[in-house]
Amino acid sequence: MKRREFLNWVGVGGVASFLPMAIAACTPSGESAAEVSNTPGNFEAVGTVSELESQGQILKENFQNGAISVTRNPENAELLYAVNPTCTHKGCLVDWNAGERKYLCPCHGSEYSPDGTLLKGPAEENLPPYLVKIEGEQVLVQAI
Template sequence: MNRRDFLNWIGVGFVASFLPVAIAACSDNEETTTATPGEFQAVATVTALNAEGHLLDESSPIGSISIVENPSNPEQFLAVNPTCTHNGCTVDWNSEAGKYVCPCHGAEYSPEGEVLKGPAMDSLPTYEVKVEGDEILARVI
């Protein structure tokens, strides 16, 4: 094999090694697919939320969403994106403590998504919620 052929093969190998990264960067990521601000989307029912006490839908029309009853006003619901702002893990709702807890590094968030305990520094993104009949509607703020 001569030098030119060798360098051509090295170049092809180099390009091929970055192909999976390029494909992944161009593919749709379910986590980032969200509705545009202003559009209310049906994400749950009041009946289901009352039965479960908490609802988590990682594939709702507006993206990953967690819905709980507002502790200070049981007639209202609060909704956040349950993706931890520290490391991207899905936070768990702890109904007894009334807060979200990250299973990866222990970050804690209020029902409104505000950071209560680090290592997270940023609050969870929130959704505006309204109820129409039995449907819970939410939209990106």
Template sequence: MRRRTFLSWASVGWVMSRVPAVLTAFLAACQGGQKSASGMQTVGKVAELDQKGFLQTESPAPIAVVRNPADPKSLLAVNPTCTHQGCLVAWKAERKAFECPCHGSAFAPDGSVQKGPATAALAKYEASIDGENVVVKL
């Protein structure tokens, strides 16, 4: 075997041995946030939730979290993508509802439809407080 051929194959082997590590790092970066052993994803801090009245994030998925108006010790988390035409809804604390700026749909804190044109509820997630963090199970 010629030296050039050997070095070419050795280089290919070295590059291929690095692919799993690169893919693992890439997937971890794409998932964002920190995932606990229970499968819960950190989406923000309790202090930020209490200061702003809601948390909204795009990573690892679109998620909106608010305190349950009926029980402030519990949290409600939904996918804030309007089920009518896909606009992102906004939390309106004074009305205790998520409202769509595009066509006026309104959703209760638990994601159920209060006012159309949307007819389907927002997807819900399990949410809780873990120390200083707000975590959501996706």
């Protein structure tokens, strides 16, 4: 075996043996990466199921760095949507219109579907989505 081949094998072996240690060092102690994303600390309560049922929407204007809006999917009430209801055009807070089943921007007329997909401009981007779930009576949205 030539010296260059030997050094290549030693280099590859060194990197391969170091990799598991690097991964273990970056994982919080006692938790796998999958467990970290599902811990209760990553979700914040924004309202209750009864609020969602009675009002058709949960709007929390002081969620992290902005606002959060939670609605039910009009086609399947088992599915929830959570979006940042700040219009991506000029930053106005969009209104949920339950009758039309969409968000309407009062400033410049942009329209968004319940999941935040842009339907009509002048905005050019969708509303940012969040993960949302129900636990017991609480509606929880994933904190960033």
